[in-house]
Amino acid sequence: MQKSSNERKVLIDGSRLITEGMARAGADSFIGYPITPANLLYLYASRRMPLMLPAPDEITTLQWMSGLSATGRLPVTATSFPGFALMIESVNMAFMMELPMVIVVVQRLGPATGTATCGAQGDIALLRGMISGGHQLPVLCTSDFNDCWELSSRSVSLAAELRTPVVLLTSKEEVMTQKSFDLSLLESISPVKREFYNSNMPYQSYGVEGDEIAPPFLPVTTDKWQVRLNASTHDRNGILQHSNDEAIANTVRLDRKAAESLDSFTYYELDEQDGADTLVVSYGITASAARDAVRKARSKGRKVSLLVPKTILPLPDDYRMIMGKYQKVIIAEENINAQFADLVFGSAIPANIVTAGSAGKMITPSEILKEEDCV
Amino acid sequence: MNSILKTTELPYCKGCGHDLIAKKSAQALENLGLSPLDVIVVTDIGCHGIIDKCLNTHTVHGLHGRSVALGAGISFGIENPDKKVLVFIGDGGSTIGLQHIMEAARLNLNMTVVVHNNMLYGMTGGQTSGLTPRGFCTTTSFEGNPFAGYDICELTHTAGAAYSSRIMGVGDITDELVEAFSVKGFALTEVMEICPSYGVKLNPRRKLSEILESSGKKTGVWKNERKAFVLEQGKKSYDLLEELKGVEKDFPEVLASDLSLVISGSAGEGIQSAATLLASAAMRSGCHVTQKGSYPVTVGVGFSTAEVNLSPEPINFHGIGVPDIAIITSADGLAHSKKRIEGMKKGKLFIDESLETPSTGAEVIKRDFRSAGARSACMYAVIYFAKSTGIVDTESIYKTIEESGLAEKMPLSKIKEKIGSLN
Structure with a gap:
């Protein structure tokens, strides 16, 4: 190459x-x-x-x-x-x-x-x-x-x-x-x-x-x-x-x-930050917003990691293992029923997983880290 | 292994016409001198489709009614004209897959289709199909089918098939099949049968010839003098990246921070091309850009909105909520973007002077943009925005317009004159 x-x-x-x-x-x-x-x-x-x-x-x-x-x-x-x-x-x-x-x-x-x-x-x-x-x-x-x-x-x-x-x-x-x-x-x-x-x-x-x-x-x-x-x-x-x-x-x-x-x-992008306890997970079009959200959060001194899954099916175990390392995981995707979170966890989505969804409009960087109050 | 059939013990009910078709088709292929591996037999769901295991040919067993389309795909991919694509299908499959048959006939693809027409769905219990004749009794129309069946031969003939024929599935039909299999182009032979399990029992004392006659159809051959479809070799292929024009940075950088623009007007008034020209011109000053369009599904009427982001840094997220700049050149555009304009707490709104100004926190600049003509109003407005803000060099826009070949399609000198008087 x-x-x-x-x-x-x-x-x-x-x-x-x-x-x-x-x-x-x-x-x-x-x-x-x-x-x-x-x-x-x-x-x-x-x-x-x-x-x-x-x-x-x-x-x-x-x-x-x-x-x-x-x-x-x-x-x-x-x-x-x-x-x-x-x-x-x-x-x-x-x-x-x-x-x-x-x-x-x-x-x-x-x-x-x-x-x-x-x-x-x-x-x-x-x-x-x-x-x-x-x-x-x-x-x-x-x-x-x-x-x-x-x-x-x-x-x-x-x-x-x-x-x-x-x-x-x-x-x-x-x-x-x-x-x-x-x-x-x-x-x-x-x-x-x-x-x-x-x-x-x-x-x-x-x-x-x-x-x-x-x-x-x-x-x-x-x-x-x-x-x-x-x-x-x-x-x-x-x-x-x-x-x-x-x-x-x-x-x-x-x-x-x-x-x-x-x-x-198995393809994914993993941008981990030392000491981060929050992980943003996003794929497809919303990954572009997630990248901006993480960049902006870091510029404000927050420690945040990013996972962008690219292989969706079959679902690599890696994603669950990576998410398991974080106290808080935010999964952002442009649907209203958390389809990716459902794919990973089924109906039993753990309490530390937060989902951000949307219908009819792109999810913005600030919506992804809304609860973090940092973008 | 030169015989087409592996065995003469075929898996059909006693008296079934499918047995005859399989054996005589094999004989016809052999009479034509074809070896088993010269032949690809495509079948689908229905009693005809269980013939695969008895064949020494290549076999492809697909979905109900789709065998003609699947065979068409194989025909497209075969470069050797001596290979034979032979499709077996039933009357039920011909009903659900009628479009596929019409399409292959229209294109006159090199393939032969044998329709096993026993006038009902035999495998699933004897239901009425689209080829069941009027008055014929089935398990789902025990007083006789109230509808007339399709004339599949008339349909394929009208669609352009090189060869369409209808024969009775009795006696030695080898010669008739040899004739159909010899055709270069699309050939369809409809073989009339009565299903021994359902058709005979539900229609006692009726003869096949009488049923055919009462349906108004005849045996026969119908031809169109057409050449078989041949795939054009050496189709020109364009490298999609090489053909793109590279943008050199030939103007100084002016943009210090991110800027988002919403440009709204009417469809057909050059909104998207003006946005693309603006984005391309900004790239000449080293800007990173995004540009996308939004318009109703009917592209020629109603609004047309373009969203443009300019940034000194690479852009990830390209969505625009409330923009920094709004450029509005028509009532359609205003109606579509009004909510966003009302949400603007700062920034600038460039709007044609004929339009009512919405309530907004943006600085409002009204000009006679439509005086450049409906199709150039947006370009004028975009250049005006560039000139009055200095965010994009107007010279870079002019140069981009000239290089794009669009200069002759707009009153550029008039626009330049209007812009030139600004200071």
Whole structure:
């Protein structure tokens, strides 16, 4: 990884960084269906991706992506809740078939169609429960432009490595706001190197050996081995089964896949201050307010630490351990039901956890440290 | 392993047309000289979909009614035209997935669809589908379906499919399937059957040919002379970062502390572009900036508001509650930002002289901004703000406008003249 030496300031939005980051990482196809606030991603992808197809609806979007993925491509789409809701059955299919792809979910205010041009962070409870059976697929969440670049490219490589759909979670305010930014700060991105199955032993579409958690991939265009992809309960060969031991073992492996690989994609920002007894936790768009809140508090002599989770699902244990070290923890997110706190603690949120929420407007730095009376 | 079928013992009820379709499809593929791994069979939910395990081809078993869309995705991704994408779907799947069939036909994708039309949902208990003919009895319309079924062949033909055909699922249908499978482009063959478990029992003494005739449909072939969709190779790809214009710092720094601006006017009056030009110009003096727009979903009418932050330091949080500066150029803009302006306890409000001034603690500056024309009023107001406060160098704004190519689209010399008289 090299940084270029020349400063290059531009006025840029997160959509552009996400699209370019994914393309450089090896995403080669974009299937689009318009929805605010994800439209800039669609626009940029139409200029950037080697293949761009306009789908007639979001179910088709996911089906076309799955078909392309089955032929060895790395497809991407971008949507927001109303479109994502239509995709969910097909995301389950791609998860079950173990097809790599990335879905950028740009959050906006719900419920239902809510407000298309108003940001929000209301979708992690949905993402946690979207796979029938309670399985989880990786969800990475951007908190600044650097994340738009690095996490988008990591989403692509992760999808390929784990043979899975990956969700890159962001929000309206991150992808539609232009900011001055120095492009030379971006690390270079190498395209993912995909290794397809090349053994002379017969191929099983869902066969894993030793400590493998994701089966090797072969596209359905191969002339060497039969490939079987299946959205229904299936054995190692991809043949539909009711519930025999081999098929259930496959279903169980799917549940373990993301969790057991979590170390390879646990990302968070931890800015701890010596002697601090208060920790601010915030992710996504609210992390920018949290960074300002912590900076201002420190400028007034307060000792405060900051945790910005970027890997949202599966949830790394690290977060609970870090929070456990503090007398007071403030979790700030732009929803009114403390979805992240619920993800970490369930319904039994400890008494030392304070949550700050909002609907229809960004949480400000002063709202985060309101009780601290220091910003 | 050159035979398409692994076994001739197929998992279908006695007398089911699916058995015939599977065997004759296999025969047709073999007659065309296709090896099993040249073929990708895409199936979905329904009795037709349990054929997978009996096939030596690649198999993809997806969601109910989505097999045509899934097969379309595979077709898009296949570069070798000799590979065959063959989709099996039922009449129920064709109902829920009708849009996918229409889309693949419209695009004339290189794939073949075989609709197993036994006129009801067999796997789930014999319910009525969108392809069930009027008068046909099912477990959910035991006095006969009151609705006419879709004519799937007419629909695909109208949508642009290269080939649509309807055949009776009796006897040797190999030749008919060979013809459909040979098509380059989208081919759909609807095979008429009666489900032995539900259809035969609920419609005693009715013959398949008579049912088809009474529904007003015929067997036949319908063609469109069209070339199959071929993915364009070598699509131009633009590097999204390289194409961005870098902003050099070519003006002295003037900003000492953070400043937030709300700029509000009417949609179509250049609010967002004026804000972007201001932000870009400020960058030339080393400012860190953010800029975002807010407007109703219908982008061409109503208000348009831009929020701009300028700072000597990198900016994290970019939200603006009550701004330091408000620039208002129309009644739409005033209505949208009135509450914020009323909340201002200090700062400056630049407002067109035609508008009623809201109650505010900000210093009010009224000017004839709209005299520059509706589409340039905001630009004029932004330059006026820059000139009167000195926060952004007006020369840097002029230079940014000229470099952007927008100078010809606004009465820049007129604006300069008005600004020049300020002192």
